[in-house]
Amino acid sequence: MRPFAYFAPGSLSGAVAALRDAVPGTKVLAGGTTLYDLMKLGVETPPAVIDVHRLPELATIDAGERELVFGAGARMADVAEHPAVRDGYPALAESLWRAASQQLRNMATVGGNLLQRTRCSYFRGGSEFACNKREPGSGCAARGGHDRTHALLGTSDACIATYPGDWAIALLAFDAVVDVAGPRGDRTVPLAGLHVEPGDDPAREHTLAADELILRIRVPVTPxxxxxxxxxxxxxxxxxxxxxxxxxxxxxxxxxxxxxxxxxxxxxxxxxxxxxxxxxxxxxxxxxxxxxxxxxxxxxxxxxxxxxxxxxxxxxxxxxxxxxxxxxxxxx
Structure with missing residues (x-):
């Protein structure tokens, strides 16, 4: 793992300010269950990380009459075991239970989980493999390679890597939206518009700007x-x-x-x-x-x-x- 600068803002406004002033390539750290893994592999090499996992504003869970609201920093385990989720939305609870071990669910956050990167072995395997997602323009070794676990839908000539998450799939079925914040203000993104297909630019995986932070996930109440x-x-x-x-x-x-x-x-x-x-x-x-x-x-x-x-x-x-x-x- 390469050396990196570490920042731990004490407030949400401090986190937004840190993102505004961040050097290119800076990453947000929440549970760390994906980011640290990719940093150890040399796939992610951020010059700095901004740690938001202690911010209380991001850890809330609220079951209202019109919507369920999950702070981006809420732990997967806590959301899965919330009575309103477990009893009223079993698909949401099951997507979290089946996503990872109990140890990982105790650490991983529901906001960070949305942005986890592909498990494609060619992406994670290092520079010996061509990967347009990791190194744009280098090619896609998965095409013509071992593609047993690769995508069947939404592929392009440049990339066939599968989105690996479970939580986002269940949220998509319920028309969830994501509130994000950044130096230019807050905005709301439909979950359906958060992730993008690879097209000719597989390195672009979602519609968030580099200086934007997920605040919360909102799920409309439905029978x-x-x-x-x-x-x-x-x-x-x-x-x-x-x-x-x-x-x-x-x-x-x-x-x-x-x-x-x-x-x-x-x-x-x-x-x-x-x-x-x-x-x-x-x-x-x-x-x-x-x-x-x-x-x-x-x-x-x-x-x-x-x-x-x-x-x-x-x-x-x-x-x-x-x-x-x-x-x-x-x-x-």
Whole structure:
């Protein structure tokens, strides 16, 4: 790990001021469970870090009548165990429970989790591998390489790296928004507009400016929250990233789907909303055939590589199973 300067502001305003005056390449440090890892690998080499993990303004959790509000510095474990989340939005709780070990959930923050970087082995493997995300213009070694865990949706000729998170997938299904702050003031970003596809510039992963800080995540209250699930399929039951995952939230009346939200994880370059699949289910009977059809539509645009084509069928079944589970919960 290279030497770096360390700043620990005592207030949110101090953190914003530190970002305003920061040298290029400075990173924000919250739980550190991703940043420190990448710094040890030499993938991230910030000249300075601004530590915000002790700021009380960022650690709040509030379950109001109109929205759930999570401070960006709230720990994943605390959010997952909050009664309003655990009982009213099981998809949110499950996405956090299944994201990491208990030790990591006790340290990692929900704001930092949104910005975790890909687990692509070519990105993390160092300069011996070409990676447009790490070194723009160098190429993509994953194309033509071992692409078993790489993305099927949202890829480009420049990058097929998968977005690795779980929490963002569940948030996307609930139309969450993110409040951010910076020297130019505060603004709100829809979760759907936070992450970007690689296109010709894989190094750009989200729409935040370098001097902006996530303040909080807000989730609108919806009856579909109770009828929700987050299903994650992986090579082993614990401590593994998704081969395919789905966050599904439904309302069901007399066996017919009303509200319907479907988001996909582990299969795309960013959190992926399956809007066409949602349209198929709205107003339709909740049957195994319709659940399967929703999965097929969700993966209609998949672009498999050499080794990851099996995950199309896996993803279809993941969506179908998640739809059935959400439907059962919605009908209780």
């Amino acid at each position: 579909a929250g109770r009828g929700s699930t987050y299903l994650k399929i992986r090579d082993r039951e614990s401590y593994a990233f998704a081969l395919a995952s789905a966050a599904v939230a439904l309302t069901v009346e007399d066996g017919v789907v009303g509200d319907c939200r479907i988001a996909l994880g582990g299969v795309a370059t960013r959190p992926w909303r399956a809007t066409e699949a949602e349209r198929v289910l709205r107003g339709a009977p909740l049957t195994p055939g319709n659940a399967r059809r929703a999965g097929e539509i969700a993966f209609a645009g998949a672009r498999p590589g050499t080794h990851n084509g099996f995950r199309i069928e896996l993803g279809i079944r993941t969506v179908a199973d998640a739809v059935r589970t959400a439907g059962e919960r919605a009908a209780r």
